[in-house]
Amino acid sequence: MNKYLPPLIFIALFLFLWQLLPSFGVVNKQVIPPLLDVINSFPELFSYNNTYIPGGFNHHLYLTLFEVAVSYIISIAVALPLGFILGYYTILRDSFEPLIYILYSIPSPLLYPAIYLIFGLGYPSKIALGILLGLFPLLINVIAGFRNLEQIYFSVALSYGANEKQIFTKIILPGIMPSLMSGLRLSLSGVFIGVIVGQILASSDGGLGWVISFTAENFAVTQMFAAILITMLLVYLLLQTFEIIERKIFYRYLRR
């Protein structure tokens, strides 16, 4: 039997129930509209003359992608070099790691009000929230990648006369790559959460999170679900791309 068949059946069943239960009044249509209603609202959602979302949906989509991209780039630009330095120099790692873990273990919502105060209600605060949630997963994974490099790899390389550059390119880089890739994936997912939650909480210029919260406040549930569906699809596709790349590259030797 095809391994994709059972999960597909359940996805189909879920979508089917989403259509059926509200249609037959088992679930209140005013709260959860049938699936087809949501899908049928897509063309209107994307048109500029959208009655529910001022300025149309596209503006919010692009703004979100912009905030996510900037947060992600900054997260990588900070976490990657920092992770390499902390991973490479064990003295630095031992000094800074406790601080990193303390910062990481603080529930991030505690810092949200402060971030709004500092960065205002526009896109800078969303970018800051994105970084807040996107930076640590990558940083911690890169450091963990270094930690998981076995000492014997270095002994082997040294015994064959490898120089520092060769040890970096032939041992360290390939050795930490699996960790680094999952760090990049977790970081992207963190950035999305930070940005969208930030938009839901308070946003002067909109964004997908803002659309979801705004339509909910106005009981435009069909539009709300449409926005949720599109957001989910977007995040899913991006993260899935990552996973496929990861699997293609690393599956052959990480398989146990």
Place this chain on the structure above:
Amino acid sequence: MSYAIELVNITKQYNSLQVLRNVSLKVEKGDFITIIGPSGCGKTTLLNIIGGLIKPSSGEIKIFGESMKSVMSDKIAIVFQDPALFPWRNVISNVEFPLEIKGLKKSERRSIAKKYIELVGLTGFENYYPNQLSGGMQHRVSIARALASGAEILLMDEPFVALDEQSRFALGQELLKIWENTGKTILFITHNISEAVILGNKVVLMSARPSTVKEIVNVNVPRPRDPEDARIAEIRKYLWNNIKEESQKQLVSVVP
């Protein structure tokens, strides 16, 4: 005539702990020497010193008559206790590793690696990853890698210790075949007395810590050797009695 390996009064001190004391040993080119001694007596330390991974506190190491000063000699390859293959490289590219470090062209690397993969009987497995191989096969790859490096001397640190009895014996026999075909000089550490007697031309018996060469036993038994041969059994018994004595000293010496 210069020896393949000549150790003159090698001493190694870790703070207050003297591990090796005045170890002197001469190994002729093409010889197969096994080293046994009570566990914890510093056999691995000695091997790492010869391999250039650790500096001795005092003493001199000569490799083919040339004094070795903390420089990795490319005449020596170490086969570690762990096969220590790089999991991100397949069999052929693991074997090519030392050649890559030396900067050989890809086509040259390929043909050399193929030759040694054939020698260890792994033709057909070139594109397998280490985790797809059995423990014994991984050790063969590790030996092929050491041979491919072009080293004249193989230092083997209990290479088959993690294997089951049959695989261990079979690999030992294969190692002998490789040794006969290539004329390499082999220094083989083991704590398995039978293995030491079956494989070695000479068995070097190390004393308890601080360790030194207690005795060198010639195994003048023609090959192929039968483990049940009376002369083999006699040497085994002699070594066993000696090592028992040393082990007891070692145990006493660790009690403060």
